[in-house]
Amino acid sequence: EVQVVESGGGVVQPGGSLRLSCATSGFTFSSYAMSWVRQAPGKGLEWVSSIRTTGDNSGDRTYYTDSVKGRFTISRDDSGNILYLQMNNLRAEDTALYFCSKCPRASPYSPTDSWGQGTLVTVSS
Amino acid sequence: DIVMTQSPDSLAVSLGERATINCKSSQSVFYNSNKKNYLAWYQQKPGQPPRLLVSWASTRESGVPDRFSGSGSGTDFTLTISSLQAEDVAVYYCQQYYDTPLTFGPGTKVDIK
Numbered sequence: 001e002v003q004v005v006e007s008g009g010g011v012v013q014p015g016g017s018l019r020l021s022c023a024t025s026g027f028t029f030s031s032y033a034m035s036w037v038r039q040a041p042g043k044g045l046e047w048v049s050s051i052r053t054t055g056d057n058s059g060d061r062t063y064y065t066d067s068v069k070g071r072f073t074i075s076r077d078d079s080g081n082i083l084y085l086q087m088n089n090l091r092a093e094d095t096a097l098y099f100c101s102k103c104p105r106a107s108p109y110s111p112t113d114s115w116g117q118g119t120l121v122t123v124s125s
Numbered sequence: 126d127i128v129m130t131q132s133p134d135s136l137a138v139s140l141g142e143r144a145t146i147n148c149k150s151s152q153s154v155f156y157n158s159n160k161k162n163y164l165a166w167y168q169q170k171p172g173q174p175p176r177l178l179v180s181w182a183s184t185r186e187s188g189v190p191d192r193f194s195g196s197g198s199g200t201d202f203t204l205t206i207s208s209l210q211a212e213d214v215a216v217y218y219c220q221q222y223y224d225t226p227l228t229f230g231p232g233t234k235v236d237i238k
Contacts (some may be wrong), residue, residue: 043166109225110222117173
């Protein structure tokens with residue numbers, strides 16, 4: 001059974017940093033692209049970032065929505081089956097539930113077929 | 126960026142009746158080289174993560190009841206629930222994965238009339 005479990009959320013002041021982690025099991029992590037999607041309280045879904053598989057050189061390795069470029073970094077540890085999202089210079093508008101999600105193929109140009117329960121990030125002074 | 130719109134914003138349907146949700150993309154999400162539409166539908170119930178229902182515009186995911194069906198091509202897509210059940214009360218989102226940034230529609234809330 002595919003399992004995806006996020007952690008690392010919390011309350012942080014504007015300008016602060018957090019690193020989200022996503023522990024996975026039940027599938028060959030290294031074979032699939034992974035994504036982060038967020039949902040502000042009471043709002044819709046917003047794609048944040050995706051990362052290709054390590055061995056896929058068919059395009060850029062990482063992708064970001066414009067509002068987080070230069071502030072967020074997605075990475076993966078294929079040996080530990082963990083996905084990360086390093087978030088720096090956080091803003092109030094980054095407040096959201098952050099979901100880790102698995103793509104059904106190596107390319108990030110994919111839907112996401114497995115989701116965690118999310119980890120809440122609150123940016124507030 | 127590809128902008129996704131959905132209609133209606135919400136709808137209430139009687140149990141056993143048909144529910145139809147529309148999704149429109151600001152540009153085509155049909156990829157000529159593989160003849161596929163890069164369009165997915167998700168269901169999100171309160172307090173739960175989204176669930177992938179349909180990918181490639183019309184391919185139902187494993188375990189999804191066959192009352193859910195996706196159709197359309199290019200820029201216009203539809204999710205149909207043929208016979209609404211109580212457990213289908215949720216918000217439904219379409220998403221294009223043709224180009225980054227991957228974008229979602231604003232969602233359609235489905236309730237029981």
